[in-house]
Amino acid sequence: MNRTTSLARLQNEMFDIVIIGAGASGAGCALDAVLRGYKVALIDKKDFASETSSRSTKLIHGGVRYLEQAFKKLDFAQLKQVRHGLEERHIVLKNAPHLARPLALMTPVSSWFEGLYFKIGLSLYDTFATNDTLPKSKWLNKKEVLEKIPTLDRQKLHSGVLYYDGQLDDARYCLALAQSASENGAAVANYVQVTGFGKDENGKLNAVNATDALNGDALTIRAKLVINCTGPFSDHVRLMANAALSERLRPSKGVHLSLPYSTLNSEYAMLIPKTSDGRVVFAIPFEGATMIGTTDTECDEIAREPTLNHKEREYLAATLNPYLAKPIDPAQIRAGFGGLRPLLATDPTKSTKSLVRDHEVEIDEQSGLISLLGGKWTTYRLMAKDTLDEADKVLGQSRECKTADYILAGGENYGAGSWQDLNAQFGLAADIARHLVSKYGSRAHQVASLVQEDAQLAERLSPAYPYIRAEVVFTVRNEMVVTPRDFLARRIRLEITDWDETLNSLPVVADLMAHELGWTEAEKTRYADAYASEIGQFMADAR
Template identity: 65%
Template sequence: MNRTQDLQRLQKETFDICIIGGGASGAGCALDAALRGFKVALIEKNDFAAETSSKSTKLIHGGVRYLEQAFKNLDFAQLKQVRHGLEERQIVLQNAPHLARPLPLLTPVFSWWEGLYFSIGLRMYDFFAKGDSLPKSRWLSKKETMLRMPSLDAKKLHSAVLYFDGQLDDARYCLGLAHAAAEAGVAVANHLQLIDFEKDTNGKLEGAVVTSTLDNGVEPPFSIKARLFINCTGAMADHIRLKANPTLSRRIRPSKGVHVVLPYEVLKSDDAMLIPKTSDGRVVFAIPFEGQLLLGTTDTDYTQLENEPLLEEKEVEFLLDTLAPYLAKRPDKSQVKAGFGGLRPLLAASESDSTKKLVRDHEVEYDESSNLLSLLGGKWTTYRYMAKETIDKAGELLGAERPCLTADHVLVGGEDFAFEDWKIIQTVYRLAKDIAKHLIRKYGSRAHKVARLTQENIVWSQRLVEKFPFIQAEVIYQVREEMACTLRDVLARRMRLEIMDWEATQEAVPVVANLMAQELGWTQAHKQKQIDEYLQLVQSFIKSAE
């Protein structure tokens, strides 16, 4: 991924399709369109997966809650969501095996009746997932349950139901889509914001005026020319729609969801836990992720789209209170190591609908007046299906309908992936076992390219912080190969340190800043500005959650 070269292409070339938004939907559309032979541009105002796509619960699933609602309310839209989700789950797993894997989940129950209820429900979930490779659900005895999850309250526990879904590193999966799109010929640029549209005499879009959101002052505004523009901006979709056609009505109802990160020892299990009942009518997941425990999520209306949603004290308490009844030892607020807030781009039928009741479905909308195509709503698991429907429509509009090829297109790092190759990396490059395993899990078959940098400079084999497997070579690779431009690009998304441990993140900042400054030619003043602003941001996260 070469941002400088792609910026030149964006200024000089005319594209069939320009996609606005570099989350899962936008990157998925870009890859799909490129594989169908279209000339494609992909722009993102911040960074790939910077918003919703990096702030999920990290699950690839059909949605057990949607299945329950479908039968309780005879809501076939929910049932369709489950079916599509389970169909796509297998594809997400197989196309990036280094970034996505099966995850066992336990649902603890406190009575025989509860066990029967959830066992029947999850058997139905298995039925809709027939034909995939994940193990089927089963009802566990109390003894089996405690062996798998010893932190549970044995006095209350009756048994548990075990089932399987998928887990992914959402930010790196999205980056993998963007990287694969770039290798398929897409002109890609992050930190490039749409200012306005240029229109012809009939009001049809013909250009997108964009400017850099980096503060180095070297990229003046310019126009990207394309035959068709696709809006994939998630919670900000109405902003783009109204810029293209001010007469349109708003369609998006943003919902805020937060997660807290606790030490692995709180659950002491490699299984995740599904908490099926909460005081606000949701389900909550406690999931092992990157050696920590991820707990979430919530669901509340959010209207301040100009501000990043933060994890707040009351939300921390709600999540801890929700987890506490299941554990022998109540988790303490002092154990919270990090957390994050994100937005869901929900489609609402009316202003009065509760966000908890809204279907996580999507819609491909075409505005004939402006010629803008918008992908609205949706969820991570079905990103590929959503992109397929969008590019199907794009092909129809461009008079070039071609088949979708993404179902078996392996993403960057997934080619010839073998997890056991970590042993080769450990031996050849003399790296610690946890570092070698980490590199294979995050970069897949391209982990050797990262490890090889340690031979270019032995210092780059050093850890960024002592208790995590991240090494300096990764920062170099991420700048050179993965279009990392800011400290947060590295620490929040290409590495997941920001969402795992705020204290460790602050410790890593000076080292990462020095490495990036060397690679990107930052001045001392620019480097210090990056450090000061990012540390201030992390401090704001900490204060909000206290």
């Protein structure tokens, strides 16, 4: 993906479809559209997956909570959502095996009755999961549970129910979608902000007016059709296209915090089935940390980035502490992050916790804008398919969706054991080789080969993590990294697991980027200082 080349194409070519928003739904739509044979442009006002799509709980799931609500309230919309999620789960796992994998989740229980309740519920969950090979749920005794998660409080523990879902690196999965779209002919560019639309004599959209957010240059992107995939910001784009439309979304805020891996000291995740506000909370191993989330609070202020605050930090810690032999020390918190859910406002009387995570494809008859509203990560591909099916009708076409069996960038010819080849061929430490293969898949050797050109690129960015300097160079050249945060937050996930080490790594990352991108000393300082200030604010908000 070359940003300069893409910008020239955006300005000079005529597209069938331009897609606004390069999160999971937008990148998914771009890949679906280009595989159907359309000429496609994909743009985002920030980086790929810079908002909601990089701030999930990293689960690929049907939703255990939705299943419970479906039966308790006879809510068949919730049941449909579970079924769709579980149908898509195996496709998400299959299409990017380097970025998505099965995850074992333990539900600790304090009595035999609780154990029976959750075993029945999770067995029902299993029955909805057709077409995949994940193991079925099991009811384990106390000893078996403690062997898997040794930090639990043995005095309160009776037993546990084990089940399986999927886990993904959400930001890199979204990037792989954008890369795959680009490699199939889409013009893809980050940091392109929409400022308005051009319309034909009938009032239909025929161009997107935009600005290059990095240098202020104006762009006019001509297209037959515009698709709005901006998640919680969808109403802004809809009203820009047609001011007479009513708002459709009720964004809600969800936050996570990151603790040391030793908090659970396990590769097993944990489902906390009971919280003070009627949700479920997950504690999940991710990138050398234990990540806990999520919350659900109504959010009216969507212009400001959602962050972890003190109250939310205390809530998540208080939710996990009753299950641990040793309570969490607030000083152990390494990082936190927040995101916005793009919930459809189906019923203004309902709390955001009870709104279904379903999606809708809206076509505005006046402007011709297609908006993909609502949804969740697990069903991104189904959401994209539904959207492109509607686009087909508008464009007078009938084209087959090919995404169900399309292996994403880095997944082609992937082998989980290929890290051993990197270890042998390039002399990289085992943890570094494993990391490269888990993030870049079959393209990991391209990152490792940079080490042969410059031995210094084999050096770690932080002694505590497997990330190396070569990744900075590779991602700038191949993954459209243009700011330090693009790299540290989304290409590697250090920002969401360890704020201190993010700050410690920042000077080296900025130096390498400055060399690759030709920054002046003043530009390098400006980028580094701005990001350091953001991290400082995140830390302050969480205190």
